[in-house]
Amino acid sequence: MYQIIKQIIKTGIKTEAALPPDDSMRLTPARLQQQILDVFGGALSIRLVDAGSCNGCELEIHAVNNAYYNLEGLGIKFVASPRHADMLLVTGPVSRHMEVALKRTYDATPDPKLVVAIGECACTGGMFSPTNSLGGKGESYATCGSVSNVIPVDVVVQGCPPTPAAIMQGILTAISAQKNL
Amino acid sequence: MNSIHPNLHLTPLATAIPAWQGEVKAGDLQMICHKVAEGGGRLVALWARDLRESGFMLHVLLLNGKGLLCLNLPLSRDLLHYPDISRIFPAANRMQRAVFDLLGIRAHPAEDQRSWLRHAAWSADSFPLRKDFDEAASRSPLLNPLPPRAPLSNSLPQAGERTNEKGNLESLVEGANVCSPAESGTQTHDDYPFVRVEGQGVHEIAVGPVHAGIIEPGHFRFSVVGEKVLRLEERLGYTHKGVEKRFESLSLQQGAKLAGRVSGDSTVAYAWAYAMAAENIANVAPPDRALWLRALFLERERIANHLGDLGYLGNDVAFSFGFAQFWILKEQVLRNNATLFGHRYLMDAIIPGGVTAGLDEAGKQTLLAECAMLEREVRLLRSLYEEHAGVQDRFIGTGRVTPKLAAKLGLCGLAGRASSQCWDLRAQFASAPYGMLDVKMATHQNGDVAARVSVRFDELFESIRLQREIMANLIGGEDLAHPMTELPANGFGIGMVEGWRGEVMVAIHTDGKGGLDRVHPHDPSWQNWPVLEHAIMGNIVPDFPLINKSFNLSYSGHDL
Numbered sequence: 112m113y114q115i116i117k118q119i120i121k122t123g124i125k126t127e128a129a130l131p132p133d134d135s136m137r138l139t140p141a142r143l144q145q146q147i148l149d150v151f152g153g154a155l156s157i158r159l160v161d162a163g164s165c166n167g168c169e170l171e172i173h174a175v176n177n178a179y180y181n182l183e184g185l186g187i188k189f190v191a192s193p194r195h196a197d198m199l200l201v202t203g204p205v206s207r208h209m210e211v212a213l214k215r216t217y218d219a220t221p222d223p224k225l226v227v228a229i230g231e232c233a234c235t236g237g238m239f240s241p242t243n244s245l246g247g248k249g250e251s252y253a254t255c256g257s258v259s260n261v262i263p264v265d266v267v268v269q270g271c272p273p274t275p276a277a278i279m280q281g282i283l284t285a286i287s288a289q290k291n292l
Numbered sequence: 293m294n295s296i297h298p299n300l301h302l303t304p305l306a307t308a309i310p311a312w313q314g315e316v317k318a319g320d321l322q323m324i325c326h327k328v329a330e331g332g333g334r335l336v337a338l339w340a341r342d343l344r345e346s347g348f349m350l351h352v353l354l355l356n357g358k359g360l361l362c363l364n365l366p367l368s369r370d371l372l373h374y375p376d377i378s379r380i381f382p383a384a385n386r387m388q389r390a391v392f393d394l395l396g397i398r399a400h401p402a403e404d405q406r407s408w409l410r411h412a413a414w415s416a417d418s419f420p421l422r423k424d425f426d427e428a429a430s431r432s433p434l435l436n437p438l439p440p441r442a443p444l445s446n447s448l449p450q451a452g453e454r455t456n457e458k459g460n461l462e463s464l465v466e467g468a469n470v471c472s473p474a475e476s477g478t479q480t481h482d483d484y485p486f487v488r489v490e491g492q493g494v495h496e497i498a499v500g501p502v503h504a505g506i507i508e509p510g511h512f513r514f515s516v517v518g519e520k521v522l523r524l525e526e527r528l529g530y531t532h533k534g535v536e537k538r539f540e541s542l543s544l545q546q547g548a549k550l551a552g553r554v555s556g557d558s559t560v561a562y563a564w565a566y567a568m569a570a571e572n573i574a575n576v577a578p579p580d581r582a583l584w585l586r587a588l589f590l591e592r593e594r595i596a597n598h599l600g601d602l603g604y605l606g607n608d609v610a611f612s613f614g615f616a617q618f619w620i621l622k623e624q625v626l627r628n629n630a631t632l633f634g635h636r637y638l639m640d641a642i643i644p645g646g647v648t649a650g651l652d653e654a655g656k657q658t659l660l661a662e663c664a665m666l667e668r669e670v671r672l673l674r675s676l677y678e679e680h681a682g683v684q685d686r687f688i689g690t691g692r693v694t695p696k697l698a699a700k701l702g703l704c705g706l707a708g709r710a711s712s713q714c715w716d717l718r719a720q721f722a723s724a725p726y727g728m729l730d731v732k733m734a735t736h737q738n739g740d741v742a743a744r745v746s747v748r749f750d751e752l753f754e755s756i757r758l759q760r761e762i763m764a765n766l767i768g769g770e771d772l773a774h775p776m777t778e779l780p781a782n783g784f785g786i787g788m789v790e791g792w793r794g795e796v797m798v799a800i801h802t803d804g805k806g807g808l809d810r811v812h813p814h815d816p817s818w819q820n821w822p823v824l825e826h827a828i829m830g831n832i833v834p835d836f837p838l839i840n841k842s843f844n845l846s847y848s849g850h851d852l
């Protein structure tokens with residue numbers, strides 16, 4: 112126990128205060144924390160749905176929970192059931208085999224709900240789709256292409272995979288938009 | 293190798309590790325497989341391709357102590373089956389079913405004929421990897437086409453638009469309800485015939501495809517009595533996104549990018565295996581410097597994944613301190629990757645012919661400092677894990693796979709080494725530059741979660757050592773790549789790399805013009821998923837996440 116406590120003290124606080132500035136969002140964690148409080152009472156709950164990704168985006172979504180990004184420090188946490196969630200994070204070009212599961216998960220999420228599409232494939236269909244584009248269909252025999260072909264999407268976070276900082280920005284952007292609805 | 297069977301005439305195959313290929317007759321296939329299995333060999337991969345008027349070709353890739361053996365079995369168009377080898381190599385079962393789903397040639401007389409990769413995305417009588425596959429005709433339409441999209445909420449809607457937006461959302465929800473499987477014609481997603489366990493007090497727990505954690509999708513069907521698991525049956529294929537079909541329309545360079553996205557956590561291993569296969573076909577040797585850098589990338593991928601897994605294994609036994617600590621270390625490795633090589637996971641750093649990122653003297657100093665830091669911290673964390681009674685209580689004896697069972701089922705890679713299956717390409721068939729590194733294989737005989745943790749720790753330290761050695765051998769100045777534009781016609785090449793999870797194999801066949809005719813990536817998860825079903829037997833349901841994590845198998849790399 113002594114060693115564990117010593118290591119915790121030695122490690123110190125790694126959490127980085129600010130996200131890189133982005134003009135289109137113009138938000139800081141401190142202000143956002145206030146907005147989260149306003150909209151979701153300080154506790155935004157997220158359910159991840161991997162709808163067919165290569166697992167690259169999942170690695171970065173794991174990383175937003177590490178000590179450097181510490182998403183939970185902003186009052187945002189991942190939950191085990193869509194019925195407990197305010198937001199769905201969806202990754203992958205939606206494989207046809209996940210289409211029904213994704214729709215059912217969306218239906219099971221109570222209103223008001225937000226959807227953030229994470230990663231190039233979720234935004235456009237990515238490498239897996241012959242006709243990928245942000246507005247296009249991006250379908251193939253095995254995929255439905257972008258997430259927005261299957262369920263309504265609020266925010267898209269591009270990148271292959273997007274960095275943890277970008278994923279957090281996407282989540283925070285979605286919340287700030289919700290406030291003004 | 294030539295003495296295996298009198299009818300088997302082998303020719304050497306140009307690969308980075310010793311390999312032979314030979315044509316076999318259907319009648320000899322089982323006997324040859326049997327001989328290889330008896331000699332301690334195992335099945336690496338099984339795939340097929342469509343040769344149009346000359347029929348189909350089945351490829352069975354085996355590995356024994358001498359090297360790789362690729363058996364090629366031609367099949368005429370009017371006899372679309374081949375002898376079942378799943379009784380000799382149990383791992384062949386799902387591969388054979390996948391070959392049927394994608395190409396329509398069947399193992400005969402295999403007991404298990406259920407579809408594996410095909411759920412409902414395409415009809416049972418169409419086969420995506422056949423050259424005459426009509427994508428539009430065979431696929432089900434999108435179940436529920438969406439009404440026009442509401443504007444992204446990045447652009448904030450004005451007050452007057454509120455009802456619009458909301459109304460739109462509501463109609464979407466209603467629309468989604470309409471798309472129940474029953475109403476989408478013949479397409480049903482839930483009719484897989486799971487094996488039922490019957491008896492007093494037995495009940496089933498169905499989990500997935502959407503899991504409770506941040507994991508890939510798959511379905512697990514547990515048959516339990518009380519808390520004890522009697523049986524687990526997996527249903528995979530949910531992330532099938534047509535990777536193999538997609539390769540057919542890509543150039544050599546685009547193919548390298550796609551190979552790097554077969555399984556995102558093993559991007560270096562896949563990109564290297566793909567590049568190796570292409571280089572073997574074209575008979576191109578990448579510059580020495582590029583080979584050293586590839587090994588550096590591969591060891592960094594292993595380090596990052598092992599750190600992440602060790603953190604999660606702590607987390608899964610409620611030791612969140614371990615998660616916090618290991619993920620701090622992992623993040624530092626990823627950040628160094630981004631700074632030095634341009635990508636946190638090193639995607640697209642390996643291309644056919646070489647690499648895209650080098651390492652200068654300052655970069656070496658950064659990595660040497662990282663090595664020292666990792667060594668110090670991981671040593672401390674290992675002692676904390678080992679001295680923590682609660683952690684060890686959950687680890688030891690949980691999810692045990694005995695060496696005997698592991699050998700029978702063909703368990704491979706990291707999980708295999710934790711059950712005395714001593715296979716590590718870096719040590720046994722050390723291709724350049726591993727031949728100069730003298731890799732020490734980490735093994736364990738207990739086969740439980742604790743053993744898989746222990747192997748991860750040992751491999752971490754070995755990878756740190758290798759990283760230092762690689763940097764000592766890495767000299768600047770030389771080219772990073774001998775760029776390759778295209779491949780020779782009608783070529784066949786195999787690339788195989790010991791990724792962090794196990795051996796990753798990519799086979800490339802080129803067509804008459806040198807284009808990608810057939811690319812088959814194979815993940816070690818194919819071998820290891822069925823063993824997980826055995827590892828959980830007799831354990832309690834709450835230990836499943838821990839056991840599953842200790843294997844950490846790929847869904848995407850398996851579903852393709």
